[in-house]
Amino acid sequence: MTKPIGVVGAGMMGSEIALIFAVAGHSVLLTDQSRAAADAAIVRLETVLDRGIGRGFFSEADKGRALGNLRAVDSLDDFADRQVVVEAVFEDQSVKQAVFRQLDTILPADAIIASNTSTIPISTLASVVSAERQSRFLGTHYFSPVHRMKLVEVIPTFDTAEEVVDEVMDLCRNAGKEPIRVKDVPGFAVNRVLHAFLIEAVKLVEEGVATPEDIDKACRLGLGHPVGPFDLMDVVTNSLSLQAQEIMHDAYGERFRPGSLLKQKVAAGHIGRKSGRGWKVYPPKG
Known part of the structure; x- marks a missing residue:
């Protein structure tokens, strides 16, 4: 089952996370500090797709599906219909938490928020969203380059609901990844x-x-x-x-x-x- 997904952060990690979900058939919105940065990321992804086709990572059908499902938007305000949002901004706690505070006011009540932090404890990041939202907050740590690396560390917080963990692990598998569950500690496992x-x-x-x-x-x-x-x-x-x-x-x-x-x-x-x-x-x- 496909879901409307949003990705915050159009750098190398964020843009490729957006790419793998777009290839898997999800409708994906990508945003960054400026619309120009998000647009430029999608242009870069065309090169990633073309190189990937030459090396057997993607097919022409994958490229068409990805570019058809992926769209740059102006701001987080465009995420009001997203069911899953992955944060992949600069590795700074205050920067990430500012994004989560804003998402908390925009997303549907049943939306899932996932952080791609590589070292910051997820429960610390989740502390800034409403109590009702915390059961639907977790970490998903991808590895670079995302289109080639299969592993995703899935990190529940103290309060993450089990059905949310299961849903996110299934979402990762459907996008061609191999998720593992990891305890919420600084640095996680890898x-x-x-x-x-x-x-x-x-x-x-x-x-x-x-x-x-x-x-x-x-x-x-x-x-x-x-x-x-x-x-x-x-x-x-x-x-x-x-x-x-x-x-x-x-x-x-x-x-x-x-x-x-x-x-x-x-x-x-x-x-x-x-x-x-x-x-x-x-x-x-x-």
Whole structure:
């Protein structure tokens, strides 16, 4: 059964979350801080679809269905008929909670709100919506690139109704994803494993054990990882990695203390591919 879905945040994560639901046949509205940003995201998604067709991730029929079901809108006010809304804005608690307060006044009473946060506890985010809404609030943590990565962590709050968890897990499966249920703790499951790994990789470089390039090669060839830790940080951005580690450091203590070299990289503006330089240097686009 298809549902009217809304996605807040038209960056790489939000736009691809919108894409997978549009491909699955749902009517999807996408919004961002400006209509121009949402329109530009849909243009980018056409490129994602074309590349995906060439690599076997999508068909021409998928592309037609996605573009037919996906529409950019001006603001959250256009979400008054949405039954499910996924939030995928900047990883900042105050920014996210401002979105939830607004959605609480707009959405139907039975609508589901899902946050795509990667580290912030869902019960904390849910605290700003009305008591009646909290049973229909949960986390859905997708992984980048969303159109290729199958996993979704589904995170109930203290008050999330079981039927809402079941409904969202079915919605994810129908969109081609494999959901797992995870307890509402900072970092959830995957990021706790991942960032322990990333922190140790940075320590190896700080200690002069090996270069970022050789550690990436070792993890690809020795552990079977599709991408090494430094290539991964450069894609997701070093600033986001640092932010996640700081949140988990506050929650769990020394085992998640970010490496000083990562802090230096971020302070120097070496964010990753996005800035042209991270652990490696990237040629300018175009």
